[in-house]
Amino acid sequence: MKNSLLTMExxxxxVHSALYWTLADMLILxxxxxxxxxxxxxxxxxxxxxxxxxxxxxxxxxxxxxxxxGTSYVNYLIGGMLVMSVVLGSAYTGVGIATDLQHGLxxxxxxxxxxxSAVLTGRTLADLVLSTFIILIVWAVGLLIGFRPEGTILxxxxxxxxxxxxxxxxxxxxxxxxxxxxxxxxVTSAVSIYAFLLLFVSGAFVPTNTMPGWLRxxxxxQPVSLLINAIRGLxxxxxxxxxxxxxxxxxxxxxxxxxxxxxxxxxxxxxx
Numbered sequence: 001m002k003n004s005l006l007t008m009e010x011x012x013x014x015v016h017s018a019l020y021w022t023l024a025d026m027l028i029l030x031x032x033x034x035x036x037x038x039x040x041x042x043x044x045x046x047x048x049x050x051x052x053x054x055x056x057x058x059x060x061x062x063x064x065x066x067x068x069x070g071t072s073y074v075n076y077l078i079g080g081m082l083v084m085s086v087v088l089g090s091a092y093t094g095v096g097i098a099t100d101l102q103h104g105l106x107x108x109x110x111x112x113x114x115x116x117s118a119v120l121t122g123r124t125l126a127d128l129v130l131s132t133f134i135i136l137i138v139w140a141v142g143l144l145i146g147f148r149p150e151g152t153i154l155x156x157x158x159x160x161x162x163x164x165x166x167x168x169x170x171x172x173x174x175x176x177x178x179x180x181x182x183x184x185x186x187v188t189s190a191v192s193i194y195a196f197l198l199l200f201v202s203g204a205f206v207p208t209n210t211m212p213g214w215l216r217x218x219x220x221x222q223p224v225s226l227l228i229n230a231i232r233g234l235x236x237x238x239x240x241x242x243x244x245x246x247x248x249x250x251x252x253x254x255x256x257x258x259x260x261x262x263x264x265x266x267x268x269x270x271x272x
Contacts, residue, residue: 022115029122033096034129047092048134051085052141058205059145066206071236074146078139079232080204083224085138086163087199089131090170091191093123094178098187101179106270116270120262124171131167135160151237159234162247166227169251172258179265198224223250 037044058081059074068076097120100106109119139147149156177190201218202208202225211219219225226247233240 022117025114025118026121026125029118030125030129033123033126037130043092044130044133047089047130048137050088051081051134051138054084055081055138055141056145062205068207072146072148074142075148075236076232077205078142078147078235079228080199080202081138081142082135082159082163082231082235083166083228084199084204085134086131086167087170087195087224089134090127090167090174091188091195092130092174093127093171094174094176094181094187094191095184096123096127097175097178098181098184101269102184116266117263120175120266124168124175127171128164128168131171132160132164135163135167149235149237151235155234155237155239159231162227162230162234162244165248165251169255169258172255172262176258176262176265179262179269198222202228204228223247223254226250 055077058077063073063077066073097106100119106119174187174191178187181187181190201211201215202222203219204224208216208219208225226243227250229240229243230247233243
């Protein structure tokens with residue numbers, strides 16, 4: 001009898017907390033999303049080539065016409081290109097969620113014994129991994145065309161950490177758009193509009209002091225400009241402490257806003 005009780009104790013399933021299962025569901029869905037990449041490589045190629053090609057074009061087309069004080073144009077440009085890669089890459093979050101909703105995949109997830117939040121957190125986590133890969137590719141392309149970082153590897157890792165935080169933030173904005181709008185086309189257009197507005201009205205490609213006086217305040221203080229200034233300062237070993245902290249505050253503040261909004265929009269779209 002005693003041996004039977006010991007055997008039953010050994011095979012008794014371990015009880016885990018709700019948090020454990022929520023995290024497990026999130027990782028499973030993130031793994032599912034990442035496994036789709038080898039099966040659909042054109043998505044990865046497109047996401048990687050777009051910022052890399054823009055970097056090369058701007059380097060060789062505008063590099064001789066735009067003068068920036070204290071450094072080469074390619075060194076100035078790299079901060080904007082790294083931020084551009086995370087902003088444009090975030091579009092895949094919203095497009096993917098909108099596609100899953102249209103194809104009924106989210107309804108299938110709802111029928112499974114899994115955490116509801118895992119659909120959103122798994123998607124954003126997988127896209128964060130993808131965005132990190134794109135960042136490294138853009139960095140490598142920059143090195144090939146003349147970008148020369150300064151400082152130590154710790155400073156570069158700090159820049160990578162800030163880029164990952166901003167990528168996570170933009171993914172949640174894109175997730176909300178994917179839930180709030182009714183079609184993949186509408187999501188793509190919405191992300192493109194706000195992405196190019198914030199990127200071109202910033203210091204990504206030219207110094208903001210060359211812009212009209214009425215436009216400069218917005219260009220200098222909007223979140224993408226602050227991110228660009230922070231990243232540029234870190235990779236060139238001229239840290240802009242004010243821009244860095246302001247960029248972090250923007251990222252945390254927008255995450256605090258858009259995570260609850262996305263959860264609310266998900267509940268609204270999936271409610272019967």
